[in-house]
Amino acid sequence: QVQLVESGGGLVQAGGSLxxxxxxxxxxxxxYSMGWFRQAPGKEREFVAAISRxxxxxxxxxxVRGRFTIxxxxxxNMVYLQLNSLKPEDxxxxxxxADASVVAGHRQINEYDYWGQGTQVTVSS
Numbered sequence: 001q002v003q004l005v006e007s008g009g010g011l012v013q014a015g016g017s018l019x020x021x022x023x024x025x026x027x028x029x030x031x032y033s034m035g036w037f038r039q040a041p042g043k044e045r046e047f048v049a050a051i052s053r054x055x056x057x058x059x060x061x062x063x064v065r066g067r068f069t070i071x072x073x074x075x076x077n078m079v080y081l082q083l084n085s086l087k088p089e090d091x092x093x094x095x096x097x098a099d100a101s102v103v104a105g106h107r108q109i110n111e112y113d114y115w116g117q118g119t120q121v122t123v124s125s
Contacts, residue, residue, distance in 0.1 A: 087123060088125045
């Protein structure tokens with residue numbers, strides 16, 4: 001089992017940057033593909049980015065490609081999401097998720113097995 005705790009959210013002006021962190025418990029962190037999702041008020045939770053178990057392969061929602069970067073440090077049981085060139089439409093609660101399957105890059109909520117509690121990102125115009 002994996003427990004996930006996100007941090008790093010906050011209020012930032014448009015064009016600014018944030019770095020989200022997700023700390024994972026457990027000694028098998030490297031056996032999970034990881035993903036970041038977000039949920040804006042009144043909207044469904046959506047895929048943002050994913051990373052394979054080794055960190056070699058990454059996957060992004062089209063609208064964040066080139067602005068967001070997902071990475072992981074298996075030695076520290078951490079996954080990160082660097083958010084650059086933020087836009088007001090990026091405002092949402094951001095969630096970290098762990099996927100136990102051998103296939104990375106899943107984009108559907110039901111393909112992930114464990115979730116964090118979320119961290120709020122607010123981008124002002």
